[in-house]
Amino acid sequence: MQSHDPVYGSPAPAARDPLDQDLPIASEARTAAAIRGGALPRMPKPARRRVMVVANQKGGVGKTTTTVNLAAALAMHGLKVLVIDLDxxxxxxxxxxxxHHSGVxxxxxxxxxxxxxxxxxxxxxxxxxxSCVPATIDLAGAEIELVSLVARESRLLKAIESYTEDLDYVLIDCPPSLGLLTINALVASREVLIPIQCEYYALEGLGQLLRNVxxxxxxxxxxxxxxxxxxTMYDSRTRLAQQVAEEVRSHFGDIVLRTAVPRSVRISEAPSYGQTVMTYDPGSAGALTYLEAAREIAAAGAI
Known part of the structure; x- marks a missing residue:
C-alpha cells in the first residue's frame, strides 16, 4: 500500500536505499571497504621517479601529516613510495x-x-x-656536523640517486626550519609541496621559503x-578559512590542489597508534580528502 504525505495527502517519496549511489555516506563506506580489502584501483605511474620535498618553516601546518598520508594513499593504489624522515x-x-630509537x-x-x-x-x-628511512634523535646534531663536510648540500641527493630500487615517489619530510637539512632536501628534489594551514598567519614567513627555493x-x-x-586544517564553517583559501588560490593559481584537508580528530589520533589516517579510519573525512589529494598529485605526473 502506497504511503501518503501527512500534510498534503500526495504520495510520499519512497524511502532511499542507504547504499544509493549518490549518497555521500555510501561513497565513503565503499571507499573504506575498498581500502580495507585492498581493492582500490591503481593510480597512474609517473613518467619518472618524482622526488618531492614537503616544506614549510612554520611549525604545526601539517607537513608530517601530509607526507605520511599522501605516501600511504599512493602506496595503497599500487605505487612504490619511499618516505625520508629529515625531522x-x-x-x-x-x-x-x-x-627510530637510537642505534637504528x-x-x-x-x-x-x-x-x-x-x-x-x-x-x-x-x-x-x-618504505621509510627513519629519523633518530642523532639527527638533531647533524646540522653542525654537516658544516665541515664536503658537498654538504648535496649528500641526500647523492644517496637518492644511488638508490636504484624501483620507486615512483620519494617524499621528504622536513623540519620546521630553513637550515642544512632542509637545504639538502631542496637540492635532492625536483618538486616542492607546501602545506598551508587555513589560519590567520598562513602566509607569514612563506616569502622566505620561496626565496630559499x-x-x-x-x-x-x-x-x-x-x-x-x-x-590544511580547513574549517568550512568559518569565514576566515574561506578567506585564506581564496587568497592562496588567487596568489598561487593552479598549483593549489582543489582538495583542502579539513580539521579532523581522526587525523590527529592516528599517529598515536603508529598509523596513518588511511589505515586508522579509512572512511573518515580526513582519509578521503588525502585520498583525493593523492589522486590529484598522481594525475599531474601521469605518464
Whole structure:
C-alpha cells in the first residue's frame, strides 16, 4: 500500500536505499571497504621517479601529516613510495610505525656517515610498496656536523640517486626550519609541496621559503619548482578559512590542489597508534580528502 504525505495527502517519496549511489555516506563506506580489502584501483605511474620535498618553516601546518598520508594513499593504489624522515623529532617514522630509537640506521647515517639508503630503509608494515628511512634523535646534531663536510648540500641527493630500487615517489619530510637539512632536501628534489594551514598567519614567513627555493634553484638545483600547495586544517564553517583559501588560490593559481584537508580528530589520533589516517579510519573525512589529494598529485605526473 502506497504511503501518503501527512500534510498534503500526495504520495510520499519512497524511502532511499542507504547504499544509493549518490549518497555521500555510501561513497565513503565503499571507499573504506575498498581500502580495507585492498581493492582500490591503481593510480597512474609517473613518467619518472618524482622526488618531492614537503616544506614549510612554520611549525604545526601539517607537513608530517601530509607526507605520511599522501605516501600511504599512493602506496595503497599500487605505487612504490619511499618516505625520508629529515625531522629529528621523527614524527613521520612514528606515524608509519617504524622503529627510530637510537642505534637504528637512519637519516643521520645517510647524511653524516655516507651510508646508503639500502642500509637504512625499512618496510612499512601493512602497506606493501611503502618504505621509510627513519629519523633518530642523532639527527638533531647533524646540522653542525654537516658544516665541515664536503658537498654538504648535496649528500641526500647523492644517496637518492644511488638508490636504484624501483620507486615512483620519494617524499621528504622536513623540519620546521630553513637550515642544512632542509637545504639538502631542496637540492635532492625536483618538486616542492607546501602545506598551508587555513589560519590567520598562513602566509607569514612563506616569502622566505620561496626565496630559499629560488636561491637553491639558481645555484644548486635548476630543476626545482614549487609544484603543489595543499590547504590544511580547513574549517568550512568559518569565514576566515574561506578567506585564506581564496587568497592562496588567487596568489598561487593552479598549483593549489582543489582538495583542502579539513580539521579532523581522526587525523590527529592516528599517529598515536603508529598509523596513518588511511589505515586508522579509512572512511573518515580526513582519509578521503588525502585520498583525493593523492589522486590529484598522481594525475599531474601521469605518464
Amino acid at each position: 629529528p623529532q621523527g614524527n613521520a617514522s612514528t606515524a608509519l610505525g617504524v622503529p 640506521m637512519s637519516t643521520y647515517e645517510l647524511l653524516v656517515d655516507g651510508a646508503g639508503i639500502k642500509e637504512c630503509v625499512q618496510e612499512v608494515e601493512g602497506l606493501p610498496g611503502l 629560488d636561491m637553491v634553484k639558481a645555484h644548486l638545483n635548476p630543476e626545482l619548482n614549487v609544484s603543489t600547495i595543499l590547504l
